[in-house]
Amino acid sequence: MTALATPSATSAGVPAPAGVRPGAFGNATHLVCRACGEKSSLGPFYACLECFGPLEVGYDFPTITRAQLEAGPKSIWRYAPLLPVPADIATFRSTDPGYTRLLDAANLAADLGLRKLWVKDDSGNPTHSFKDRVVAVALSAARELGLHVLACPSTGNLANAVAAAAARAGIKSVVFVPENLEHQKIIASAVYDTTLIAVQGSYDDVNKLASEIAAEEEGWAFVNVNVRPYYSEGSKTLAYEIAEQLGWRIPDQVVIPVASGSQLTKIDKGFAELVTLGLVEDKPWKIYGAQATGCSPISQAYRADLDFVPPVKPDTIAKSLAIGNPADGPYVLDVVRRTGGLIADVDDETVVQNIQRLARTEGVFAETAGGVTVGVTAKLIADGVLDPDAETVVINSGDGLKTLDAVSGRVGPKTTIPPRYDAFTDFWKGLDR
Amino acid sequence: MTALATPSATSAGVPAPAGVRPGAFGNATHLVCRACGEKSSLGPFYACLECFGPLEVGYDFPTITRAQLEAGPKSIWRYAPLLPVPADIATFRSTDPGYTRLLDAANLAADLGLRKLWVKDDSGNPTHSFKDRVVAVALSAARELGLHVLACPSTGNLANAVAAAAARAGIKSVVFVPENLEHQKIIASAVYDTTLIAVQGSYDDVNKLASEIAAEEEGWAFVNVNVRPYYSEGSKTLAYEIAEQLGWRIPDQVVIPVASGSQLTKIDKGFAELVTLGLVEDKPWKIYGAQATGCSPISQAYRADLDFVPPVKPDTIAKSLAIGNPADGPYVLDVVRRTGGLIADVDDETVVQNIQRLARTEGVFAETAGGVTVGVTAKLIADGVLDPDAETVVINSGDGLKTLDAVSGRVGPKTTIPPRYDAFTDFWKGLDR
Numbered sequence: 001m002t003a004l005a006t007p008s009a010t011s012a013g014v015p016a017p018a019g020v021r022p023g024a025f026g027n028a029t030h031l032v033c034r035a036c037g038e039k040s041s042l043g044p045f046y047a048c049l050e051c052f053g054p055l056e057v058g059y060d061f062p063t064i065t066r067a068q069l070e071a072g073p074k075s076i077w078r079y080a081p082l083l084p085v086p087a088d089i090a091t092f093r094s095t096d097p098g099y100t101r102l103l104d105a106a107n108l109a110a111d112l113g114l115r116k117l118w119v120k121d122d123s124g125n126p127t128h129s130f131k132d133r134v135v136a137v138a139l140s141a142a143r144e145l146g147l148h149v150l151a152c153p154s155t156g157n158l159a160n161a162v163a164a165a166a167a168r169a170g171i172k173s174v175v176f177v178p179e180n181l182e183h184q185k186i187i188a189s190a191v192y193d194t195t196l197i198a199v200q201g202s203y204d205d206v207n208k209l210a211s212e213i214a215a216e217e218e219g220w221a222f223v224n225v226n227v228r229p230y231y232s233e234g235s236k237t238l239a240y241e242i243a244e245q246l247g248w249r250i251p252d253q254v255v256i257p258v259a260s261g262s263q264l265t266k267i268d269k270g271f272a273e274l275v276t277l278g279l280v281e282d283k284p285w286k287i288y289g290a291q292a293t294g295c296s297p298i299s300q301a302y303r304a305d306l307d308f309v310p311p312v313k314p315d316t317i318a319k320s321l322a323i324g325n326p327a328d329g330p331y332v333l334d335v336v337r338r339t340g341g342l343i344a345d346v347d348d349e350t351v352v353q354n355i356q357r358l359a360r361t362e363g364v365f366a367e368t369a370g371g372v373t374v375g376v377t378a379k380l381i382a383d384g385v386l387d388p389d390a391e392t393v394v395i396n397s398g399d400g401l402k403t404l405d406a407v408s409g410r411v412g413p414k415t416t417i418p419p420r421y422d423a424f425t426d427f428w429k430g431l432d433r
Numbered sequence: 434m435t436a437l438a439t440p441s442a443t444s445a446g447v448p449a450p451a452g453v454r455p456g457a458f459g460n461a462t463h464l465v466c467r468a469c470g471e472k473s474s475l476g477p478f479y480a481c482l483e484c485f486g487p488l489e490v491g492y493d494f495p496t497i498t499r500a501q502l503e504a505g506p507k508s509i510w511r512y513a514p515l516l517p518v519p520a521d522i523a524t525f526r527s528t529d530p531g532y533t534r535l536l537d538a539a540n541l542a543a544d545l546g547l548r549k550l551w552v553k554d555d556s557g558n559p560t561h562s563f564k565d566r567v568v569a570v571a572l573s574a575a576r577e578l579g580l581h582v583l584a585c586p587s588t589g590n591l592a593n594a595v596a597a598a599a600a601r602a603g604i605k606s607v608v609f610v611p612e613n614l615e616h617q618k619i620i621a622s623a624v625y626d627t628t629l630i631a632v633q634g635s636y637d638d639v640n641k642l643a644s645e646i647a648a649e650e651e652g653w654a655f656v657n658v659n660v661r662p663y664y665s666e667g668s669k670t671l672a673y674e675i676a677e678q679l680g681w682r683i684p685d686q687v688v689i690p691v692a693s694g695s696q697l698t699k700i701d702k703g704f705a706e707l708v709t710l711g712l713v714e715d716k717p718w719k720i721y722g723a724q725a726t727g728c729s730p731i732s733q734a735y736r737a738d739l740d741f742v743p744p745v746k747p748d749t750i751a752k753s754l755a756i757g758n759p760a761d762g763p764y765v766l767d768v769v770r771r772t773g774g775l776i777a778d779v780d781d782e783t784v785v786q787n788i789q790r791l792a793r794t795e796g797v798f799a800e801t802a803g804g805v806t807v808g809v810t811a812k813l814i815a816d817g818v819l820d821p822d823a824e825t826v827v828i829n830s831g832d833g834l835k836t837l838d839a840v841s842g843r844v845g846p847k848t849t850i851p852p853r854y855d856a857f858t859d860f861w862k863g864l865d866r
Contacts, residue, residue, distance in 0.1 A: 095796055168796035179849055187837050190844035193793040198846040205852035212854045360626040363528055363601035401834040404620050411623035413631040416612055419638035421645045
């Protein structure tokens with residue numbers, strides 16, 4: 001079993017998808033089962049007909065050069081030849097996500113005791129999370145497959161990204177959320193005039209309903225259900241950007257937040273593709289996963305030396321990572337073990353402290369997932385696991401403005417004074433600095 | 434009187450600033466009074482010693498080519514030769530703002546009845562407003578002038594930008610806010626570990642206190658007070674980016690939100706510099722200003738045919754534009770009249786409707802200032818003022834996540850259902866679509 005479709009993979013024996021224009025999926029040629037390796041044609045499929053395993057996109061890559069990619073637009077579409085999207089993708093209306101900052105994080109590195117550290121800051125995406133990347137690729141697949149509703153079950157970032165992308169593309173969107181979702185998160189999706197449906201139940205109930213609708217209704221693209229193989233490929237662009245922004249090379253170690261685990265496995269896949277295509281020099285890299293202790297099924301499975309992931313009931317402030325039954329769990333375990341990394345977790349108190357640490361040292365205000373990732377990085381250094389001399393990249397996947405409650409009560413004014421200069425000087429003289 | 438320092442301006446007679454390294458301000462050579470034209474040396478000065486008029490940065494530009502700028506970093510520092518910053522500015526730690534999306538806004542254009550429209554989306558900046566641009570330039574000036582505290586009076590975006598930039602640069606920051614500021618805005622600045630001082634008084638009281646401190650304390654850089662000439666130059670990068678992203682040409686008309694008015698005058702200055710330097714073809718452009726009716730001192734002055742701006746007491750939901758006594762008021766009047774544009778205003782109800790319009794059509798969630806700008810654009814089209822066939826750019830200066838209250842109560846779920854497929858189909862069949 002291999003999760004990586006190499007350039008030597010061919011589409012032999014896989015019939016061309018019916019009713020789909022030539023080149024609709026670029027250099028992608030087929031879907032392949034991550035469990036049994038069975039190939040099938042490109043289409044709105046996500047489970048293997050043989051073994052019900054998850055499907056992944058396979059490619060037959062031509063020669064691709066750095067210069068060719070560098071000449072592309074300043075968005076994920078510069079990597080179009082490496083994605084299941086048509087060559088003319090940049091001419092379609094999308095939110096044009098990606099190509100976010102790779103910040104040289106010298107202050108945070110010093111604070112953590114690392115020699116060299118970068119933060120890949122995906123809060124700069126159009127709706128301020130990495131979800132814009134995956135939704136943009138899912139939107140392309142939906143368009144090419146003739147699907148006319150973009151949908152998702154979500155509690156936050158994904159709902160924002162789907163609603164915004166659909167608005168810009170001019171297609172209908174439907175977003176399913178738990179009824180008790182915070183009012184602010186509802187507003188930040190509903191403003192795009194999506195059909196937002198509140199469901200009386202838990203997030204698990206919402207998910208189940210979404211899967212049922214995906215199975216029953218014609219023409220719906222649930223981005224993280226029936227077009228998930230395309231959707232998840234969008235996360236590979238994080239690997240491509242990191243490599244290009246480092247001057248076309250792969251860092252020694254990467255720390256990645258883990259919810260479903262898709263992002264982690266796809267960053268590994270992205271690096272492997274760059275090596276196979278000769279776009280970067282081959283070298284070892286280690287992939288580390290980060291979870292919140294209150295929802296750490298994969299971290300627990302790693303410690304228990306399992307190759308499957310028993311589900312848990314989430315209880316953490318890191319809501320965007322709170323998936324108790326992660327779809328890519330076994331593949332995360334495979335990647336971290338294969339690359340020599342691991343997956344660990346930190347508690348909510350540590351999450352908050354590390355949101356503050358990242359803000360204080362680098363001026364980056366991350367959502368709770370960022371606190372998880374920086375917190376796990378610190379823990380792994382303290383435990384002597386992470387090599388402090390190795391070049392390290394941490395992923396910041398979302399924005400602190402969406403999870404203000406996490407730091408509310410922790411930070412605030414240093415003083416309150418009347419509007420007089422002498423009141424200011426009294427405070428300032430007494431300040432310990 | 435001219436607000437534009439041309440390449441023919443020289444530093445003759447202006448002594449070199451003492452204690453400042455050669456090249457500290459790049460091609461900038463002096464400060465010049467916008468009122469009387471008197472020149473003075475580069476330094477932490479903002480008011481003319483002759484007439485108390487506001488000072489502006491003047492340059493002696495060498496030959497600058499498109500290729501030279503295009504080869505720069507993907508941030509405002511690609512335009513370093515056009516800013517009062519050293520040539521090696523990109524090697525210093527800043528938030529590296531700018532180079533935000535210029536969105537082809539075909540849906541919004543169709544909705545408004547415009548032939549060709551772009552949205553310059555500055556919500557993609559590091560702290561999600563255009564303030565990151567001006568603060569980055571102010572930070573450089575503070576560093577070069579040996580100032581060691583970055584400070585500002587603010588109610589929101591500026592506080593975020595100052596606190597984040599100072600954190601990343603590793604220098605002290607002090608942010609003064611009115612005591613009654615919304616808790617969320619306090620959190621989003623305090624998280625960077627800035628010295629946030631709450632002042633018992635109105636924003637005007639805070640401003641007055643800040644000016645007093647700037648005058649009394651050594652080594653403080655109040656970004657929008659004593660280093661304001663440098664700070665405000667950062668807004669020119671909006672003009673440079675728009676021109677470069679259009680393929681090195683100037684659009685026919687631009688609609689710009691107006692608070693102090695600095696951004697509007699600097700976009701005009703930026704276009705003029707590009708023409709003078711031969712980087713774009715000379716052509717006429719029209720500059721339009723947008724205010725909220727509840728704080729529209731410049732719009733009122735325009736209608737009354739004044740060349741000065743009587744102050745008003747702000748009362749609008751567009752808090753980021755709520756400056757009742759705008760520093761650049763007369764210069765805004767000069768620019769819009771000289772270019773054949775004008776300045777207009779819309780009420781708060783229209784602001785909210787146009788936040789929703791921009792979100793619905795383009796997937797861009799703007800703060801209230803964006804609603805003002807799109808609202809004024811719509812009004813000017815309806816009034817037959819704006820040419821619907823001319824190529825138009827509107828500026829979105831900030832992010833809707835910071836002003837959620839504006840649309841709260843306006844948008845929300847389309848329905849609430851139990852977690853059953855039949856409940857969904859009942860709703861879906863009955864939906865008017």
